[in-house]
Amino acid sequence: MASGILAGRVAFVTGAGSGIGRATCRLLARDGAKVIAADRNLQAAKETANELGNDRAAALEVDVSSAQSVQSAVGDAIAKFQQAPSIVVNSAGITRDGYLLKMPERDYDDVYSVNLKGTFLVTQHFAKAMIEQQQPRGSIINLSSIVARMNNVGQANYAATKAGVISFTEVASKEFGKFGIRVNCILPGYIDTPMVAVVPDKIKQQVVQRCPLGRLGQPEEIAEVIAFLASEKSAYVNGAAIEVTGGLK
Numbered sequence: 493m494a495s496g497i498l499a500g501r502v503a504f505v506t507g508a509g510s511g512i513g514r515a516t517c518r519l520l521a522r523d524g525a526k527v528i529a530a531d532r533n534l535q536a537a538k539e540t541a542n543e544l545g546n547d548r549a550a551a552l553e554v555d556v557s558s559a560q561s562v563q564s565a566v567g568d569a570i571a572k573f574q575q576a577p578s579i580v581v582n583s584a585g586i587t588r589d590g591y592l593l594k595m596p597e598r599d600y601d602d603v604y605s606v607n608l609k610g611t612f613l614v615t616q617h618f619a620k621a622m623i624e625q626q627q628p629r630g631s632i633i634n635l636s637s638i639v640a641r642m643n644n645v646g647q648a649n650y651a652a653t654k655a656g657v658i659s660f661t662e663v664a665s666k667e668f669g670k671f672g673i674r675v676n677c678i679l680p681g682y683i684d685t686p687m688v689a690v691v692p693d694k695i696k697q698q699v700v701q702r703c704p705l706g707r708l709g710q711p712e713e714i715a716e717v718i719a720f721l722a723s724e725k726s727a728y729v730n731g732a733a734i735e736v737t738g739g740l741k
């Protein structure tokens with residue numbers, strides 16, 4: 493029997509093949525949860541799960557932008573550890589940066605489909621499963637971004653979806669409170685992951701200069717806050733949007 497504050501819980505983490513999602517899987521497993529590492533990139537999800545061991549983790553292929561894929565992920569997830577996950581982390585996300593006047597419709601649609609619609613689909617389907625199985629408590633954690641408040645040029649699509657995630661989180665927290673399911677979101681600053689690796693060095697240097705802590709964040713520094721929100725340590729935190737930015741505004 494696993495020990496730790498999350499012992500007996502099952503977590504479903506999207507975007508688990510990289511960056512913040514992978515770090516989240518590690519920390520939730522450290523705290524005793526069984527973890528389902530879900531990603532569109534199955535090989536990457538398997539690497540995450542293998543690192544944690546078969547008794548504590550399993551990998552699943554899911555495309556969060558597809559209702560069909562998310563629907564079948566619910567059944568697969570329940571089958572892995574014989575219970576509906578009571579912790580869900582929506583970390584799958586993409587960027588397709590470009591100036592608004594030149595932004596292809598496709599880049600707008602793709603970012604919307606993964607970041608906002610994907611968060612909606614996963615939240616809806618997994619919350620239904622939690623409610624059907626009468627899980628005594630649930631915690632859904634969504635990844636927004638400080639970009640939702642900074643509104644960088646070149647990120648109209650991304651910023652709009654991440655602002656949408658904040659509103660979506662608030663509505664879900666109001667609707668799900670009566671089921672014992674809390675819903676919160678995190679607004680990371682610039683975190684050292686493959687997503688930020690493609691940001692030009694000049695921009696990264698500007699970010700570091702503007703950040704009071706003078707550095708990028710590490711994925712584990714976001715995952716620690718996710719682990720807190722997953723656990724009963726945060727039992728009265730609901731509908732919150734928590735900035736984890738090193739003070740970057």
Ligand SMILES: NC(=O)c1ccc[n+]([C@@H]2O[C@H](COP(=O)([O-])OP(=O)(O)OC[C@H]3O[C@@H](n4cnc5c(N)ncnc54)[C@H](O)[C@@H]3O)[C@@H](O)[C@H]2O)c1
Nearest residue numbers: 507509510511512532555556584585637680682683685687
């Ligand atoms: N890194 C940062 O600085 C930062 C800052 C603010 C917010 N965020 C948000 O945090 C989350 C994680 O970011 P990250 O830096 O770890 O990114 P990342 O690029 O390292 O990882 C994202 C993962 O999501 C997966 N993914 C993409 N589309 C998917 C889909 N349709 N279905 C399932 N999986 C899919 C990718 O395969 C990848 O493994 C994202 O939502 C991102 O927008 C990141």
